[in-house]
Amino acid sequence: MDLLDTINKRHSVRAFKPDPIPQDTLKKIVEGALRAPSASNSQPWEFAIVSGARLDEIKQAFIDNSTKMPNLDVPISLQYPEPWKSRRQAVMAGVLEKLGVARDDKQKRMEWQQFGFRLWGAPSCIYIMIDSEFHHADNGTNIWNIFDCGLIAQNIMLLATEHGLGTIPALMPVLYPDVLRSALGLPPSKLMVMGIPIGYEDDKNPANKFRSSREPFEKVARFYT
Numbered sequence: 001m002d003l004l005d006t007i008n009k010r011h012s013v014r015a016f017k018p019d020p021i022p023q024d025t026l027k028k029i030v031e032g033a034l035r036a037p038s039a040s041n042s043q044p045w046e047f048a049i050v051s052g053a054r055l056d057e058i059k060q061a062f063i064d065n066s067t068k069m070p071n072l073d074v075p076i077s078l079q080y081p082e083p084w085k086s087r088r089q090a091v092m093a094g095v096l097e098k099l100g101v102a103r104d105d106k107q108k109r110m111e112w113q114q115f116g117f118r119l120w121g122a123p124s125c126i127y128i129m130i131d132s133e134f135h136h137a138d139n140g141t142n143i144w145n146i147f148d149c150g151l152i153a154q155n156i157m158l159l160a161t162e163h164g165l166g167t168i169p170a171l172m173p174v175l176y177p178d179v180l181r182s183a184l185g186l187p188p189s190k191l192m193v194m195g196i197p198i199g200y201e202d203d204k205n206p207a208n209k210f211r212s213s214r215e216p217f218e219k220v221a222r223f224y225t
């Protein structure tokens with residue numbers, strides 16, 4: 001597949017078929033992504049590739065914890081000033097519209113949120129982690145670790161697309177990182193950056209008909225000569 005075609009084909013999948021992905025395919029995707037660049041070639045990333053009964057256990061634990069306050073290892077800003085606020089709202093509204101869920105239908109929205117905690121039905125999830133020793137070296141926060149994880153995340157998602165698989169880069173799977181560390185037997189130093197649920201797209205689910213928009217080139221880029 002042409003690279004631009006692959007970039008355009010990738011989109012966030014919010015409903016997966018339950019069909020399992022062979023471990024060999026998951027390995028090819030993550031191994032292939034490892035050529036991503038990183039600051040000083042530090043390669044701050046580590047991966048937990050989780051499927052099967054272990055993932056079912058995590059999904060259930062997230063549902064059980066879902067009334068608790070999320071506790072992201074890498075916090076996200078709650079304030080979205082304009083124009084970023086409108087872009088966020090457009091995604092949420094766009095997905096709910098495809099699902100036929102009214103804004104004020106609290107029950108349906110809660111059910112949709114719970115489906116998110118079930119990783120939208122994905123049979124596997126690639127969790128991207130960094131180590132707190134590096135992330136908080138010098139008593140600060142090395143944000144370039146997160147940037148580097150973003151670079152490799154896109155490699156993973158593009159390779160998955162080439163394998164005919166859908167993905168979604170998401171914070172929802174890491175909202176309760178202590179639950180993940182406990183289920184995976186990981187120490188507190190392993191910080192959860194994001195999860196990439198992965199699987200075959202359920203193209204019958206209307207949520208997957210949604211496509212996010214992009215600002216045009218002319219609005220975000222300018223040539224200087």
Ligand SMILES: Cc1cc2nc3c(=O)[nH]c(=O)nc-3n(C[C@H](O)[C@H](O)[C@H](O)COP(=O)(O)O)c2cc1C
Pocket residue numbers: 010011012013014091168169170171172173194211212
């Ligand atoms: C860091 C990050 C976190 C995200 N977290 C979520 C999430 O928790 N739930 C969700 O539905 N989408 C999540 N997304 C997906 C974005 O909404 C999506 O990438 C954006 O709307 C663009 O759409 P596209 O991926 O289909 O091109 C996340 C994306 C990124 C990069």
